[in-house]
Amino acid sequence: MTRCHDGGTLNKVKRLSRKQALIFLVLASFVLAACGGRTADSSWPGMAADDQGVVYVAYGPAVIAVDVESNEELWSFPNGEERAAPFYAPPTVVDGEVVFGDYGVSGGLLSPNKKISVYSLSATDGTLNDNWPVSEIAQDRIVAPALVVGDMIFMGSADNLVFALDATTAQPAWPKPFTADHSIWGKSAYSDGVIYVPSLDKNVYALDASDGSVIWQSNVQGSVSDKAVLNSELVYVGSFDMNAYALDAQTGEIRWNAPAEAAVWGAPLYVDGIVYFVDLNGNVFAVGAESGELIWQSVAENSYVTAQPVYAEGKLFIASAGDPAANPDQRTGALIAFDAETGAQLWSKSTARPLFTTPVVTGDTVVVAEEDLENLLVYFSFDGEEIGTFPRPTS
Amino acid sequence: MSELWNLLILNPMTNALMLLYSFLGNNFVLAIAVFTILIRLITLPLNLRQQRSSMRMQEMQPQIQAIQKKYKDNPQRMQEEFKKIGYNPTETLTGCLPLLIQFPILIGLYRAIIILLGSTPQSLFELTDRIYAWVNSLVGVSTALPIPNQFLWLNLGLPDPYYVLPVLVFATMFISQRLLTPSKPKQEDGKKKQDDNPMSGMTQSMQYTMPLMFGFFSLSFPSGLSIYFILSNIIGIGQGYLTRRNMAKEKEAMAARGDLPKTTGVPAEAKATISSDGSGKSSRTQKRSSKRKRRSAKR
Numbered sequence: 001m002t003r004c005h006d007g008g009t010l011n012k013v014k015r016l017s018r019k020q021a022l023i024f025l026v027l028a029s030f031v032l033a034a035c036g037g038r039t040a041d042s043s044w045p046g047m048a049a050d051d052q053g054v055v056y057v058a059y060g061p062a063v064i065a066v067d068v069e070s071n072e073e074l075w076s077f078p079n080g081e082e083r084a085a086p087f088y089a090p091p092t093v094v095d096g097e098v099v100f101g102d103y104g105v106s107g108g109l110l111s112p113n114k115k116i117s118v119y120s121l122s123a124t125d126g127t128l129n130d131n132w133p134v135s136e137i138a139q140d141r142i143v144a145p146a147l148v149v150g151d152m153i154f155m156g157s158a159d160n161l162v163f164a165l166d167a168t169t170a171q172p173a174w175p176k177p178f179t180a181d182h183s184i185w186g187k188s189a190y191s192d193g194v195i196y197v198p199s200l201d202k203n204v205y206a207l208d209a210s211d212g213s214v215i216w217q218s219n220v221q222g223s224v225s226d227k228a229v230l231n232s233e234l235v236y237v238g239s240f241d242m243n244a245y246a247l248d249a250q251t252g253e254i255r256w257n258a259p260a261e262a263a264v265w266g267a268p269l270y271v272d273g274i275v276y277f278v279d280l281n282g283n284v285f286a287v288g289a290e291s292g293e294l295i296w297q298s299v300a301e302n303s304y305v306t307a308q309p310v311y312a313e314g315k316l317f318i319a320s321a322g323d324p325a326a327n328p329d330q331r332t333g334a335l336i337a338f339d340a341e342t343g344a345q346l347w348s349k350s351t352a353r354p355l356f357t358t359p360v361v362t363g364d365t366v367v368v369a370e371e372d373l374e375n376l377l378v379y380f381s382f383d384g385e386e387i388g389t390f391p392r393p394t395s
Numbered sequence: 396m397s398e399l400w401n402l403l404i405l406n407p408m409t410n411a412l413m414l415l416y417s418f419l420g421n422n423f424v425l426a427i428a429v430f431t432i433l434i435r436l437i438t439l440p441l442n443l444r445q446q447r448s449s450m451r452m453q454e455m456q457p458q459i460q461a462i463q464k465k466y467k468d469n470p471q472r473m474q475e476e477f478k479k480i481g482y483n484p485t486e487t488l489t490g491c492l493p494l495l496i497q498f499p500i501l502i503g504l505y506r507a508i509i510i511l512l513g514s515t516p517q518s519l520f521e522l523t524d525r526i527y528a529w530v531n532s533l534v535g536v537s538t539a540l541p542i543p544n545q546f547l548w549l550n551l552g553l554p555d556p557y558y559v560l561p562v563l564v565f566a567t568m569f570i571s572q573r574l575l576t577p578s579k580p581k582q583e584d585g586k587k588k589q590d591d592n593p594m595s596g597m598t599q600s601m602q603y604t605m606p607l608m609f610g611f612f613s614l615s616f617p618s619g620l621s622i623y624f625i626l627s628n629i630i631g632i633g634q635g636y637l638t639r640r641n642m643a644k645e646k647e648a649m650a651a652r653g654d655l656p657k658t659t660g661v662p663a664e665a666k667a668t669i670s671s672d673g674s675g676k677s678s679r680t681q682k683r684s685s686k687r688k689r690r691s692a693k694r
Binding site for chain 2: 041042043044088103106110111112113114139140141143158159160181182183185200201221222223225240241242262263265280304306321324328329356
């Protein structure tokens with residue numbers, strides 16, 4: 001520090017430097033705070049189950065298979081040392097194969113492109129099938145689950161593409177991918193040579209499964225972030241415009257829309273002539289599948305809900321992402337059960353962290369995935385008893 | 396601190412962009428452009444001050460160096476001489492302030508773009524916690540989101556795959572930096588005067604380093620953020636050009652009035668007292684030492 005005989009000047013210089021140092025410290029703290037928190041390349045876990053009591057979870061660093069009854073990890077992918085892209089898209093399990101995509105790795109130091117890959121593994125041991133993975137099929141993350149129909153795999157990507165791959169050769173099965181106007185996050189549905197694709201561009205598309213050409217498109221006024229559900233002649237979707245829609249599978253015409261009170265994030269659920277759906281604020285609706293007429297309405301109190309409801313033994317299970325009024329960093333989640341016939345709430349069980357992922361039912365267990373540092377999975381009986389947890393893998 | 400960050404930077408930015416997007420015909424690029432202009436207006440006083448200070452300091456470098464060389468063992472006198480020529484060493488720090496202020500803005504804008512474009516379900520869900528209730532009721536956020544991500548050949552949430560934006564980021568920043576640096580004076584033979592001023596060397600290298608750095612960064616930035624950079628640099632170019640022109644006019648006016656401040660050349664006092672042998676000793680000290688030498692020689 002400069003020493004001056006004039007103490008006033010010295011003090012002024014000191015004060016000025018201290019003030020600037022303080023400003024710099026504040027700015028540096030801001031910058032550090034900004035750099036913390038969730039990265040742009042993360043999301044909540046994706047989960048699926050097969051009929052053998054095995055749950056497949058894409059939780060970021062890996063995709064793992066867990067036997068629910070023994071609570072053992074059967075395999076983890078990848079299991080090598082090579083750093084893999086994040087995995088969050090729910091795996092699809094069909095005929096002993098597990099198919100999923102990743103969020104991409106950097107294409108190189110000077111490359112603006114990402115390397116996005118799609119994988120097909122053996123469900124038994126998690127090893128890659130021949131000719132897989134396929135890379136450079138898309139430019140942005142695979143958020144949507146794959147649709148597997150026979151020898152074909154249909155998948156949507158976040159860079160607005162829908163593409164088809166041969167399940168055996170891993171080669172593109174269409175002349176070119178279909179391009180929507182925004183990302184595809186939801187799983188498509190299939191019937192009679194047609195795939196029904198929900199998009200964030202506020203449209204549902206019906207595409208010819210053989211070549212990806214458009215048969216019809218239907219505007220539902222709001223983004224569709226979850227899967228299309230098909231039953232007989234109708235395609236059901238939930239929309240951000242606070243409605244659930246039923247579309248004619250042949251023409252795309254809107255047969256009915258059932259209003260909710262907030263955006264409908266999770267897909268509707270069809271069970272025995274009734275369609276159930278939940279809006280973002282936890283309002284639960286049961287409407288007639290053919291008419292869209294309201295049968296009952298209930299509410300999961302103090303809950304954000306992004307997941308699809310699941311059904312087992314006359315009960316609806318809904319995963320809650322926590323209380324909207326709570327601090328986001330301190331939110332807890334819950335699994336809530338409703339009587340599917342009357343809409344009466346049966347029980348509610350808290351979890352350590354919010355539940356965004358659609359639960360799966362395997363045997364007599366409801367499995368939820370949470371973003372807890374300790375536990376990845378929590379198991380509940382149909383009566384609401386917590387019967388176990390699966391710890392989050394450390395590697 | 397992260398709550399403060401969300402409260403003061405990220406949430407206001409996200410909502411501002413959302414409002415602009417909605418009011419500007421659902422055009423996100425236009426919203427980014429207007430947002431850039433607003434940010435530049437807010438930081439204009441600081442930027443102008445920093446630019447003028449930077450240009451003035453560049454011009455004073457010969458004087459500053461001479462004073463530093465002469466009074467390196469006498470900090471008190473050095474400070475006094477600095478005061479006389481109107482140089483404040485702490486202004487160097489002030490010059491960094493606009494750049495430091497830009498960092499939270501850049502990071503906030505990067506996060507806001509990722510959130511609004513719905514890059515992942517998690518980031519889109521975050522909006523529910525960030526959008527103000529009054530903005531939601533005004534704009535109808537649930538039906539507006541996510542914001543369309545296509546603009547020309549670009550996906551606004553992804554880097555430019557054809558390197559056009561990184562090149563533009565480099566070029567516009569380079570030009571903007573050049574305008575902040577006074578050009579080197581030329582010698583009689585037309586060549587540029589050799590300048591052994593280390594500050595000058597550092598500034599010259601910064602002209603290339605900073606643009607290269609940001610051009611490299613924008614290889615991996617979302618296109619929307621690169622567009623912000625480019626627009627901000629273009630505004631900076633205009634601003635720098637006007638500042639330079641105004642400063643030149645001010646100098647001319649002051650020269651015409653004979654009020655030119657002592658900001659050019661070496662101070663007369665420093666010149667007069669610089670020894671002929673370049674030792675930096677004052678002439679009085681020199682006289683004393685030569686007197687001592689003569690006495691010792693006689694003995």
